[in-house]
Amino acid sequence: MVKDKVFVITGTRKGIGKSLSEYYLDKGNIVIGCSRGEGSINHKNYTHYTLDVSDEKAVVNMIRDVRKKFGRIDILLNNAGIASMNHIITTPYKTVDNIFKTNFYGTFLFTREVAKVMMKHKKGRIVNFATVATPLRLEGEAIYASSKAAIENFTEIMARELADFGITVNAVGPTPVPTDLIKNVPEEKINALLERQAIRRFGTFEDVVNVIDFFIDDKSDFITGQIVYLGGVVK
């Protein structure tokens, strides 16, 4: 069981990020979270930063604050993400910009800054968030799936670049989990997606946390560069 670890989790105001924070806080860990809005978690071991994950200066300042205050970071969960469903022909450029900024640039910035802190201790666990929309090539998800495809490749290469420093980098690829992220996706689209999974049901928070628990386990120091999709979806 993970205990007494220092976590940095992005996108903690709602959805899976909030649930993950509460889950690891309950187990006796320290969680430092962030989101664009004010924090929504009240816990003595929780610290919140209000920032945009693609704002380089804000991210650098947050992580340097964390290093000063806690001395180390054991685990980074790059959860913050936004989705948008649209046909490519009707997708505004601004939407692409926003999605890549939050999903990919945010993951990059946090990985870079947190890895600097982890390197010192020759140990660390980074978990990124992918999606089954990438391997399933879902129509209407071109931009979201592409931003996550970038994260997959990034995960695989980071795993190699950071291996010498004792840092593992993996990704979990959830199926749709009923959260705000998919609230605007039409029901028939979601059903069609579920039909393409080997196990045809919604994912749950427990399904996601199960994979994360495995990745961040002390014993998982030989597991890196892996993308694990839920629901029996394969690349």
Add this chain to the structure above:
Amino acid sequence: MESIKNIIIESLKELNEELNIKELENPDENTKIYGEGGLLDSLALVTFITDLEEKIEDELGYRITLVNERAMSRFRSPFKDVKTLSLYIQELIKEENKDG
């Protein structure tokens, strides 16, 4: 300037505890760091940069990011030698002050 140079030298010495490179035992302002004739490989440079950023914040109170687009596209790498690097860090600190 002198304090920046000392921090660089201190970081190089610390790094050398792992690397054991003879030329890094007593670095001075002409010690080559990275690039042509440089003593660090890319892996050691990554550790060095991280360490340096931390020390500059802890000892001088400035939060700077050593690697930026400008640094990487310069004809003369800021990581060439101790002297070039201290001048570059001085510039970054000045800019930081202007922003702040």
